[in-house]
Amino acid sequence: MRSASIGDMAQHPSAASTGRIDKRAAILDAAFQVFARDGYANAAVDVIAAAAGVAKPTVYNHFTDKQTLFREALAADAERVLGRNLAVVQRLSDGRGELRARLEDLGVRLIECYADDRSVAVRRLLCAEASTFPEIHSEIREQTGERVVAALADRFAHLVLDGTLRECDPAQAAEQFEALLAGPMEHRSRSGSRKVPAAARRAIAKAAADTFIRAYAR
Amino acid sequence: MRSASIGDMAQHPSAASTGRIDKRAAILDAAFQVFARDGYANAAVDVIAAAAGVAKPTVYNHFTDKQTLFREALAADAERVLGRNLAVVQRLSDGRGELRARLEDLGVRLIECYADDRSVAVRRLLCAEASTFPEIHSEIREQTGERVVAALADRFAHLVLDGTLRECDPAQAAEQFEALLAGPMEHRSRSGSRKVPAAARRAIAKAAADTFIRAYAR
DNA sequence: CATTGATTGAACTCACGGGTTCAATTCGCT
DNA sequence: AGCGAATTGAACCCGTGAGTTCAATCAATG
The missing domain is CATH 1.10.357.10 (Tetracycline Repressor, domain 2)
Structure with a gap:
């Protein structure tokens, strides 16, 4: 487990009992925030994944690119x-x-x-x-x-x-x-x-x- | 201070006989067009230089970065x-x-x-x-x-x-x-x-x- | 004509990031 | 418990692009 993801789960109150569900929503949310902050080109998928408390391949599992x-x-x-x-x-x-x-x-x-x-x-x-x-x-x-x-x-x-x-x-x-x-x-x-x-x-x-x-x- | 900037003062839009003068203006113009077309992140300095009819080091000669x-x-x-x-x-x-x-x-x-x-x-x-x-x-x-x-x-x-x-x-x-x-x-x-x-x-x-x-x- | 400084092209370094692979792990569910 | 799907971490490939270096060239000036 990444030590970086410590606080990430805390964003979603409903994420308490969330084992593997609605990762998708978390990714979308994190993605929007990172895109908004850094712009499309500067936003790194790695960062989005981290912000969503998720591994990079998981992102590519839900969204093709x-x-x-x-x-x-x-x-x-x-x-x-x-x-x-x-x-x-x-x-x-x-x-x-x-x-x-x-x-x-x-x-x-x-x-x-x-x-x-x-x-x-x-x-x-x-x-x-x-x-x-x-x-x-x-x-x-x-x-x-x-x-x-x-x-x-x-x-x-x-x-x-x-x-x-x-x-x-x-x-x-x-x-x-x-x-x-x-x-x-x-x-x-x-x-x-x-x-x-x-x-x-x-x-x-x-x-x-x-x-x-x-x-x-x- | 660049001694090359002497020629910059002469606002000769007609670059016909331009040997080495007002490269600076040409670079600025090309830069704007490329930035406008591709956005800041996607704009490559190489491309800007080419569009201005200038070598890349020349760009960095006029503008630090x-x-x-x-x-x-x-x-x-x-x-x-x-x-x-x-x-x-x-x-x-x-x-x-x-x-x-x-x-x-x-x-x-x-x-x-x-x-x-x-x-x-x-x-x-x-x-x-x-x-x-x-x-x-x-x-x-x-x-x-x-x-x-x-x-x-x-x-x-x-x-x-x-x-x-x-x-x-x-x-x-x-x-x-x-x-x-x-x-x-x-x-x-x-x-x-x-x-x-x-x-x-x-x-x-x-x-x-x-x-x-x-x-x-x- | 020679000196000076800008210009050039080409190659180079280096960091960053998209996208993938894979074995190990975990989850959800029955 | 146990099966299959999803997740994970970590490393990896590879293209791209910023910024630099350098020897060669060019334009102007004295």
Whole structure:
């Protein structure tokens, strides 16, 4: 038994009684973290195996090669991110309060998703390896960013129908609302690589909601 | 100090009669292209040297190592991109026509810069190697994206003073205007890795100007 | 023309990492 | 207990690429 794997098992609470099961999940998880930290090219399979508390051949037993491992790890995490985003967007329909309050709330929650470490890592990896993995770029991006905006557009379409929003193209409104959130977030995270503080995030959501209402509310 | 750098000062883009001069510029240019195409890790110095029409030791004669070469190549191209963007923003002050027309024009031109191959490559490399080159991330991003938005904010401040825009925070307005351009552009370039057609770009600029005016015009 | 310094090509060192092999071991299950 | 599949560790092969060395060459300057 490797002495290096001491703390590795501790990551997974469910790994207590895990003899040999769900090695696969552990590998995927470790792979994503290492890829996110070192980039695809710099990530060594040996390191991933160690991080997963697993021997290198085991990795190649589950995934044919490094590329496959990368694809699956990225896809898995992208799935989670997508799920959280969609859940947040769905909430908009439940809201019964003021439009402004509902939009601000939505904004804050979307920004939370956007700023999440895993989410940032997914976007970064996607962008970084877009040229070497063209397939992934289209697959994941389309099934993630695309669908979130589509879901948002759907919500907005309802708001147009019930007269809360003026007549407009819901898809465009959704695109722009997302842009009003993501753009300033990007801008903030430039100066200083530190995380954008919660207060600033609330301010961004407020500003986005304000501009959006001015442009789209009836 | 290299005495060879004497010739570097002479910015002779025409390398026709170039015996040994401005090898440096050629290397920087080739380096950027190769880095942009293959990513930092996959880019081989041998290949860069070949692309620049130069021997490998010559590369190491001008730049101590691969990292330095990367930094300088990226910085040089980021400079150009920044210059073009600032020039476009400055134009806004000259405009005498309708606010809408001026904003749409600005938008189209900014999108042009944004969609330019070199510009895309700079952003991609910056994002991709942000974790391995934290310094670059702050240096370039601050002195590029930051300054463009700042220049735009300055223009908007004038428009507030002369009553064209309502009273507002020009910095926020600038951030949002840029977001309304960049966000949808990103969104378009996701589905399909092809370039966003000119018509779609005009539509994005139009939509951005429209939303912006609704939110910020007096 | 000769000196000086940049340039060249080619070969070389060295570290790193993807992927494989294999015998020994362990696990899950009956 | 015992069987088969999965896991392990360790060594190994092999390509690749950063960075260096060196003798030969070239361009310019005095």
